[in-house]
Amino acid sequence: MDVALRAAVDRLMYEQAVALHMLDLAGPGALERRLPGSGKGAAEIFGEAEEALRRIEALLAGGSPEGNASGPPPATPQDAAPGLRALLRRVFAAAASLGGRRPSDDVLREVWRTASIYTALRPELLAAFPEAADDAVVRRWQRAPEPPADPPGPAAVDEGESPA
Numbered sequence: 001m002d003v004a005l006r007a008a009v010d011r012l013m014y015e016q017a018v019a020l021h022m023l024d025l026a027g028p029g030a031l032e033r034r035l036p037g038s039g040k041g042a043a044e045i046f047g048e049a050e051e052a053l054r055r056i057e058a059l060l061a062g063g064s065p066e067g068n069a070s071g072p073p074p075a076t077p078q079d080a081a082p083g084l085r086a087l088l089r090r091v092f093a094a095a096a097s098l099g100g101r102r103p104s105d106d107v108l109r110e111v112w113r114t115a116s117i118y119t120a121l122r123p124e125l126l127a128a129f130p131e132a133a134d135d136a137v138v139r140r141w142q143r144a145p146e147p148p149a150d151p152p153g154p155a156a157v158d159e160g161e162s163p164a
Contacts, residue, residue, distance in 0.1 A: 004151035008115035015118030052117035060094035
């Protein structure tokens with residue numbers, strides 16, 4: 001897999017794991033919360049992440065990301081996590097199916113930008129689940145820098161394994 005593509009997918013995997021960890025820490029009723037000041041629901045945050053995953057999958061499969069509408073927001077953390085994990089596995093499979101081929105520069109830039117969805121949602125996730133802010137995993141994620149605006153240039157192929 002192209003190294004830039006692998007870096008985008010790896011970051012997506014890491015950040016989704018942290019976001020779902022935060023959801024677990026928040027417990028029952030967490031997805032029903034409203035963000036202070038905006039009125040946006042916590043379930044909507046995960047709906048945005050789901051849309052981003054669908055967009056990446058479509059881009060890597062050579063299709064149009066438009067028309068990949070998601071369903072209603074998940075009702076419980078137990079509903080959200082399996083669907084997001086399944087989508088992430090499909091994104092990884094779509095990326096892996098390219099083998100060593102690098103997507104076009106336009107597709108790679110869009111995948112790179114879209115894969116930072118959880119970075120973009122970080123302030124909202126922290127506002128929605130303030131009890132998670134003191135968790136060691138979440139604190140480490142809070143200190144993580146934002147990814148560079150553009151993906152790295154062509155590089156070696158990564159033969160890494162799929163996430164289980």
